[in-house]
Amino acid sequence: MPLLLFSQPFMDSPLIPLIIEWSLKIFFIFGGLMTALAYLTWFERRVLAYIQMRLGPNRVGPAGLLQPLADGIKFIFKEDIVPLDADKFLYTLAPIMSLVPALTCYVLLPFGDKFVMPGLNREIPLHITHVNVGVLAIFALTGMGVYGIVLAGYASNNKYSLMGGLRSSAQMVSYELAMVMSIIGVLLQAGSLDLVEICKHQAGWFGMQWHLFTYPPTGIIGFFIFLIAMVAETNRVPFDLPEAETELVAGFHTEYSSMKFAMFFIAEYANMVTASAMATILFLGGWMGPFVDQFPLLGPVYFTAKVGFFLFLYVWLRGTLPRYRYDQLMNLGWKFLLPLSLVNLVLTATIALFFM
């Protein structure tokens, strides 16, 4: 196989520039993403600190900007403890299981439209792969993340971890339903499961074509169901039951330390960004914005700004709301959000059938 890669016919084929393009894109997106995730922790701590009238990390570097680096170094040098009675294989597998799907999602997210590389005269799409069932693929991958948490809860051999894992699986299964139901309206309008197509469907009319505003009021209802479900899916306040610190100590990652803990941590933040990106793509027009047709590189800028809004929302919620109780969480998911999203779906279909 390796020999084949260097054989003459292969070198001549157009695959080579494609592989180079892919590698470069993966390198930039992965590198940029990891930096962004690290700075997301800094951003969260700073914003939360201002909400809570304190300063937050401001010692390491200017305005604490090197704090993520210091945190990373600390995580690497911490002792990696495996509890005596833990299932060692699953215990090690769990953080991998939760991190890998969380990062794989970024292969599918479109950050912008195509742009022409100056000098090379080559059209480069601003996403790594283009899958025509992108929505399904993303939901499948985020759904995988729950296995990591359940396994971590099971393998730690700790009752708090176990309860955290159980809570998490129940929560994710419940809210995934409402989440998927809430976006079917969007899929009906776009007529596609392709993330790029969904974005393009929302172009023009100064943002009035965003799925948030179309088919009123179903767009807005769907958006808010998606927003609530997305916070619940990523286990953030007020739905942070799997790791409720004052009840379950630290939930599923009570026993984890060092890089294994850091992997859960990165996975959580990666999932936050994925969920925010999905909300942006499905409801806020993805990379669409003024002058994006003339300057395609503005696409990623708009996209990042919109995702940043959702990330700020996450932090804002964390600074404001207390935590739900387990049964109340289930009631909200099954008795309120799911019926509402079904009604919303019927309403969208009716509008689509009779008025459009």
Place this chain on the structure above:
Amino acid sequence: MSRPFIQSRPEIETEASETVLNMGPQHPSTHGVLRVVLKLDGEIVTDLDCDMGYLHRGAEKIFENRLYPMIPPYFDRLDYIAAVSNGLLYVETVEKAMNLEIPPRAQYLRVILTELNRLSSHLLWLATHALDIGAFTVFLWSFREREEILKIFEDFFGARLTCHAFRIGGMSYDAYPEFKSAVMALMDIFPKRLEEYETMLNENRIWLSRTVGVGIISGADAIDLGLTGPPLRASGVDFDVRKAHPYECYADLKFDIPLGDSGDTFDRYLVRMEEMRQSRRIIIQALEKLPDGPVMAKVAKVIKPPAGEIYHSVESPKGELGLFLVSDGTTKPVRLRMRPACFVNLQSLKKMAVGSLVADVVAIIGSLDIVLGEIDR
């Protein structure tokens, strides 16, 4: 190594579908080193038992070997959140045994300081209770005002937490010159800050669903279990030592006793919030009426209460804090027995929490406002 290192002392029988969860003594929300052993069916608590004594220092035994003036510092370390109330209890009990008349200025200063301490204790309660339920921001906001109060304490007592300027017979020194203006400045901003907390919590749907109807205890049950303080008053029983057996100058001051009606966690929250407003009222009145004069009565150099027994109690932020003193007329007490408010309040936990969920147990412990230093002594 056949014997387990930590024995599961409170024995709880379990069935196959049930688990036993050890909550504490190292747990973020058992407010110190309380250990609660929960029997769980899924997430529902079917039985629980409290194990305490992890902070036992044998305080009551130590008292028996100390001279009367040497005892107050130990009291500051019992309920370390409300050290002033504890110190007040001790000096008042000895004064009562010795029939001492305290100068009015000392009485007013004591009341102001005790009520400031009630504010700081309730603020800490609000902070931790909110944190238990997940409202992280209220936690840090409460510490902001508590810090102001502790600064006043630091200027007055020289200590922030284990503060005592109370001596048998009055105060050891008078207030510092800016005391009045500092307290008044704090009292001016205080209602606005309380409103901030209430905006965050009172109409928050999640807060309401976490507290309303959780951990209900009826007035009759509360009396049977010996509850005192805010948990008792939240159940609608009108009992406050400050009104029932007024001590110091409380009889001269106007204040109301807030009462709840349903006795749930939310009522306990409301009662304490209103108590903070009433404490502010007391402090402002006492500052305005603050008389001039000495702060120390004439007390013998060697303190020897006459032989006999005496019981005295004060309303600490946690409830009725009582002290039973047995004296044989010498310089050391024969027995000093406390009626700890938190210890008695904690025994209602089982009544309130059985049948609820794990998250409720945390909320209920928070609403009882326990301090392990006082429970274990």
